[in-house]
Amino acid sequence: MANHQVTLVADEGVFKGLAKQNLLFYQCICELIDNAIAATAKDKKFRVDIIFISDKTSDAIDIYIADNCQGMNLKNLKEALQLGHPPTTESRLNEHGFGLKNSLATLSGGNGYWKLWSKPIQEHNVTYTVEGPFKQEMVIRDDEILPEENFLPTDISTLIKVTTKLSFVQSVQGRGAPSKDLDTLRTWLIEHLGVLYRGYLEQDDETNENSGIISVAIGTNNVRVSPVKIPIGNMQTKYVKVELGGMVYDIKYHYGTLDEVKRDTLVKGKKAKYYYQKNMPSQGVDIRLGKRVIATRQFETIWKTEDGQEQLSRHPKYNDFLGELLIPELPRGLLTTVNNKTDFNLNDPDWKKMFDRLAEIRPVQDIREKSETTLRKNWVKMLKATNPEDTVTEEKSVWPTATKIDVYRKTSEGKVISYELKVGNGQPLHLYQLKMYWDGLVISGEQPKEAVLLVENFNTQLEEMANKMNELTPPKNTKPYNFRIERLKDKGL
Numbered sequence: 356m357a358n359h360q361v362t363l364v365a366d367e368g369v370f371k372g373l374a375k376q377n378l379l380f381y382q383c384i385c386e387l388i389d390n391a392i393a394a395t396a397k398d399k400k401f402r403v404d405i406i407f408i409s410d411k412t413s414d415a416i417d418i419y420i421a422d423n424c425q426g427m428n429l430k431n432l433k434e435a436l437q438l439g440h441p442p443t444t445e446s447r448l449n450e451h452g453f454g455l456k457n458s459l460a461t462l463s464g465g466n467g468y469w470k471l472w473s474k475p476i477q478e479h480n481v482t483y484t485v486e487g488p489f490k491q492e493m494v495i496r497d498d499e500i501l502p503e504e505n506f507l508p509t510d511i512s513t514l515i516k517v518t519t520k521l522s523f524v525q526s527v528q529g530r531g532a533p534s535k536d537l538d539t540l541r542t543w544l545i546e547h548l549g550v551l552y553r554g555y556l557e558q559d560d561e562t563n564e565n566s567g568i569i570s571v572a573i574g575t576n577n578v579r580v581s582p583v584k585i586p587i588g589n590m591q592t593k594y595v596k597v598e599l600g601g602m603v604y605d606i607k608y609h610y611g612t613l614d615e616v617k618r619d620t621l622v623k624g625k626k627a628k629y630y631y632q633k634n635m636p637s638q639g640v641d642i643r644l645g646k647r648v649i650a651t652r653q654f655e656t657i658w659k660t661e662d663g664q665e666q667l668s669r670h671p672k673y674n675d676f677l678g679e680l681l682i683p684e685l686p687r688g689l690l691t692t693v694n695n696k697t698d699f700n701l702n703d704p705d706w707k708k709m710f711d712r713l714a715e716i717r718p719v720q721d722i723r724e725k726s727e728t729t730l731r732k733n734w735v736k737m738l739k740a741t742n743p744e745d746t747v748t749e750e751k752s753v754w755p756t757a758t759k760i761d762v763y764r765k766t767s768e769g770k771v772i773s774y775e776l777k778v779g780n781g782q783p784l785h786l787y788q789l790k791m792y793w794d795g796l797v798i799s800g801e802q803p804k805e806a807v808l809l810v811e812n813f814n815t816q817l818e819e820m821a822n823k824m825n826e827l828t829p830p831k832n833t834k835p836y837n838f839r840i841e842r843l844k845d846k847g848l
Contacts, residue, residue, distance in 0.1 A: 554646025588779025610678030753795025
């Protein structure tokens, strides 16, 4: 019997197949950003610029991705072009050796044209260039310079240009009719990048510095990406220990109630459109490994039904539930992902350990109602403990609809105070609930002394609104309105 050796060759067909893994536009951009951050010199901040240049004569858009990191020398660039070659850095952002190829093959419409320039910091007078499409034999040149376009930043180490169809850029949207407006599409991209790279873009707790800057430009119109923090109200924190690779790591898990006020100013002062939407697709937890959010909206992956037989299904009762699992920076090889980094490698037993521990902390159905019920009961208990002679209850109703006041208090001197308690930041609607209680008490023959909104936080505009409401004309022959806003923490809640 003869043995016949077969040499496997990665030809153009392989790269065309690589482009058919259902990567979305923003996921391709993230692969290239990951490479840039991984190549950042220690103690240096990265800068990544994504630039859209529209071809008004077609639906093609030139995408430029520029960074100021270390660049690639000839050896590094040769290795970067090899499919599945072990990454040259120890960064977790370089995990598989597929990202650059996968991204460019997909962005170019199925292994089309692209071009890369790289100027290594160790070699001051040389710029290496290579062009797509990917094929068996590729040519790296060293006789060109970086292009000098007015829309490009001054300091560039690596620059990539790839032409992408508008229809593919539109995959950045989460819902609605596909937009042809680049500014609208940029807004969606900024939200994705703000969520996925928030750990790099926000201030570090120890250094009070961020790790770098990401910006998205349309021509010379440049917008910096801001960190998009998870909008949790009434946040609870749990700590779990998990053994991974022979070492025990401390894992932090935040969870709580969606704070819609935070959500509505989350993306550069505007409402988030893709994440944290108070609906079934966006419920669940984000998973952050080091500073990189590697997964969002996780639910079925983690939790099972009470009997442990099936994955727990999403349900509207979980729409207000969200959280974030914070895993410290781990060595590469622990908690692996699939090759395109869009999902967990569920064959990795360490993920099972992680999710088994997290599954012990079950998501809360109707978390907003339950959280606010707990707040009310705690406030009643505190008021009764400190003012035993007062009447304090959650059962006081007003109006013919029997609308219940959150907490009603009548002091021993006969002063009537109503309270509205809410998880998260205060909203205008909360103040009008207080007004409804006030007017209802007046109609039933009681004169309120004051009405207090207790929330986690509030802005100056809401405070001004309360002051303006105090100037409104009260019901005839009654005392002026007296609405106030206070923070839960100041009351020990």
